[in-house]
Amino acid sequence: MAQADGGRLQILLRSEDKVLRRWVEAAEVPLRGRVTIGELERTCSDLLAVLVEAAGSGLDVRSDAYAGARGFLAELSREWARRGFSPSETASAVFALKEALFAAADEDGGAAAGGGDLATVIESSRWVDALGLVTFESFARAREQVISEQAEQLLELTTPVVKLWEGVVAVPLIGTLDSARTQIVMEKLLQTLVDTGSEHAIIDITGVPAVDTEVAQHLLKTVVAARLMGAECTISGIRPQIAQTIVTLGIEFGDITTKSSLADALLHAMRGTGVEVVRRAGGR
Amino acid sequence: MERVPVLSLGDALLVSIQIDLQDNTVLALQEDLAERIVATGARGVLIDISAVDIVDSFIGRMFASIAALSRLLDAETVVVGMRPAVAITLVELGLSLEGVRTALDVERGMKILRALSDHRDLPVTDVAEDLVPVAEGGGPAAGT
Numbered sequence: 378m379a380q381a382d383g384g385r386l387q388i389l390l391r392s393e394d395k396v397l398r399r400w401v402e403a404a405e406v407p408l409r410g411r412v413t414i415g416e417l418e419r420t421c422s423d424l425l426a427v428l429v430e431a432a433g434s435g436l437d438v439r440s441d442a443y444a445g446a447r448g449f450l451a452e453l454s455r456e457w458a459r460r461g462f463s464p465s466e467t468a469s470a471v472f473a474l475k476e477a478l479f480a481a482a483d484e485d486g487g488a489a490a491g492g493g494d495l496a497t498v499i500e501s502s503r504w505v506d507a508l509g510l511v512t513f514e515s516f517a518r519a520r521e522q523v524i525s526e527q528a529e530q531l532l533e534l535t536t537p538v539v540k541l542w543e544g545v546v547a548v549p550l551i552g553t554l555d556s557a558r559t560q561i562v563m564e565k566l567l568q569t570l571v572d573t574g575s576e577h578a579i580i581d582i583t584g585v586p587a588v589d590t591e592v593a594q595h596l597l598k599t600v601v602a603a604r605l606m607g608a609e610c611t612i613s614g615i616r617p618q619i620a621q622t623i624v625t626l627g628i629e630f631g632d633i634t635t636k637s638s639l640a641d642a643l644l645h646a647m648r649g650t651g652v653e654v655v656r657r658a659g660g661r
Numbered sequence: 662m663e664r665v666p667v668l669s670l671g672d673a674l675l676v677s678i679q680i681d682l683q684d685n686t687v688l689a690l691q692e693d694l695a696e697r698i699v700a701t702g703a704r705g706v707l708i709d710i711s712a713v714d715i716v717d718s719f720i721g722r723m724f725a726s727i728a729a730l731s732r733l734l735d736a737e738t739v740v741v742g743m744r745p746a747v748a749i750t751l752v753e754l755g756l757s758l759e760g761v762r763t764a765l766d767v768e769r770g771m772k773i774l775r776a777l778s779d780h781r782d783l784p785v786t787d788v789a790e791d792l793v794p795v796a797e798g799g800g801p802a803a804g805t
Binding site: 564567568570571574603605606607608 | 740741742743744745746747748749751752753757758763764765766769770
């Protein structure tokens with residue numbers, strides 16, 4: 378069996394310059410000139426230096442000795458992911474180290490490593506595979522982080538509550554409504570009613586592509602909750618297709634005021650607060 | 662047990678709940694209110710729940726029954742200052758408090774009560790018009 382302390386590998390890594398040169402040569406192929414030779418050399422030599430140091434204390438890449446190396450790989454994979462490299466491109470750059478190590482082992486002929494070509498190859502192969510997995514993992518983690526950040530931003534961005542008139546606030550809903558979003562809209566709208574002391578709320582669904590029973594249910598709940606707080610709620614921006622869908626699904630809006638456009642809803646709300654809009658005789 | 666004070670304000674009663682509501686507190690409040698409405702002849706009841714941040718189905722139902730009780734005694738109930746979280750909870754519990762009037766704050770609630778009592782104090786002749794019995798079988802389909 379292979380020595381657990383990585384003695385054979387260390388002997389191979391002793392000829393650092395040769396390994397580095399072969400690594401850069403092998404890594405360059407899958408990257409197809411998307412990274413300059415100079416940059417690749419710099420990256421590889423930095424990484425190799427960290428790895429050689431870490432390999433001194435064993436081959437377990439999960440151990441504390443590899444903390445620096447893991448950090449380096451994570452940073453590298455994040456950086457390359459941001460520049461549009463696929464995870465396999467990043468990983469194959471790391472796997473290219475294997476080629477370099479195999480070549481070194483071949484040249485060495487097993488003499489310096491105390492015999493056992495196969496053992497050396499297996500040992501170095503395992504080591505590099507583990508390193509490759511680290512890059513893959515950090516790539517996936519970085520991706521997930523970006524996705525969850527964007528989802529959060531989306532939630533915040535698409536639910537503004539705007540004041541249209543003294544005592545009239547509106548939420549222009551844009552995009553598909555799901556339970557989580559509707560919940561946020563509902564809470565935000567109701568909180569704004571309290572904060573501004575508005576007695577009228579308008580929910581505008583012009584930007585909502587489809588209304589199903591679930592979405593309608595959420596809208597109705599919002600309206601009832603607003604009523605419980607003492608505010609009147611109007612739903613506006615119901616497009617012809619949506620109106621047809623609502624009727625086909627048999628959704629009952631009861632005594633909730635619905636208007637086809639936001640302008641109509643605003644006018645309705647203003648009349649409710651006792652404001653009448655009049656066109657001047659000399660107006661255009 | 663803590664009791665919620667019932668204050669008399671003109672021809673209305675003001676109940677401002679400033680404590681955590683327990684089931685027996687609400688039951689006691691219901692009794693107190695019924696007695697006070699009869700004793701003072703109040704025409705309106707204003708319940709301020711702006712300090713209440715937790716309700717359950719029982720308390721939600723008690724608001725509805727207080728309103729029903731007041732209406733029997735000829736007084737309108739207005740619940741004011743409900744917090745968003747409370748409103749959402751009641752909706753999720755399926756309690757839409759039918760027949761209970763709501764307002765954002767005490768001031769607006771008083772306005773509603775005033776408007777209601779103005780409406781009720783109309784001269785008798787005007788009200789009588791509303792009381793004309795509907796023709797029997799009313800509706801165009803009933804043309805026999």
